[in-house]
Amino acid sequence: MADAIRPPVPPFTRESAVEKVRLAEDAWNSRDPRKVSLGYTADSRWRNRAEFVTGREAIVALLTRKWNTELDYRLIKELWAHDDNRIAVRFAYEHRDDAGNWYRCYGNENWEFDEHGLMRTRHASINTLPIAASDRAYFWPLGRRPDDHPGLSDLGF
Numbered sequence: 814m815a816d817a818i819r820p821p822v823p824p825f826t827r828e829s830a831v832e833k834v835r836l837a838e839d840a841w842n843s844r845d846p847r848k849v850s851l852g853y854t855a856d857s858r859w860r861n862r863a864e865f866v867t868g869r870e871a872i873v874a875l876l877t878r879k880w881n882t883e884l885d886y887r888l889i890k891e892l893w894a895h896d897d898n899r900i901a902v903r904f905a906y907e908h909r910d911d912a913g914n915w916y917r918c919y920g921n922e923n924w925e926f927d928e929h930g931l932m933r934t935r936h937a938s939i940n941t942l943p944i945a946a947s948d949r950a951y952f953w954p955l956g957r958r959p960d961d962h963p964g965l966s967d968l969g970f
Contacts, residue, residue: 819852822930823898830895833930834902838890839957846876854933861937883908883916887951889958891965893921900924905970907944907951915944919970 821829840849850869859866859875866875880886888906895901902922909915920939927933950968953959 817929819930822928823926825895825897825900827892827895830900831892833900833926834890834892837902837932838888838904841888841890842886842955842957844880844886844955846873846880849876852932853935854927854931857931857933857935859935859937861935862939882910884911885909885955887953887955887958889951889962889965889968889970890922898926898928900926903965905965905968907949913946915946915949917942917944917948917950 821833825833837852840852843849850872853869853872856868857872859872861875864875866872883906886906886908888904890902890904893901893903900923902924903920904922905917905919907915907917918939918941920937922938923934923936924932925934950970951958951962953962
């Protein structure tokens, strides 16, 4: 059985690429590994930092580990470029560890989608910077970023 269609689907326009990026951001801000995994093909291939995984179950396992240690996770993604079935984004997220230390992680992702709008390839490069609690910039309640919250460019990230 084929996976459900996840609009918007390729070929991407600027508007549909921006929409796809926001939908991905919203899913990740849910911090629900199963929900997030449904945006990817059953055999999706990831490079996340130095970790390589394939398939939804491996994605769920990676995200479960991630969000068990990255507490109070809040993410903003921004479109960088797009092509027919590819999107490049930049992102920054903030989280704390269980000792109360805060971090901001900056990164870039390259995405490739199938004809159903499911991501089949994700390459993520991420750098982590320790920050003081007073340097935090993401204060919305856990979950979806409010529409009126500044984006990455607005924040100078």
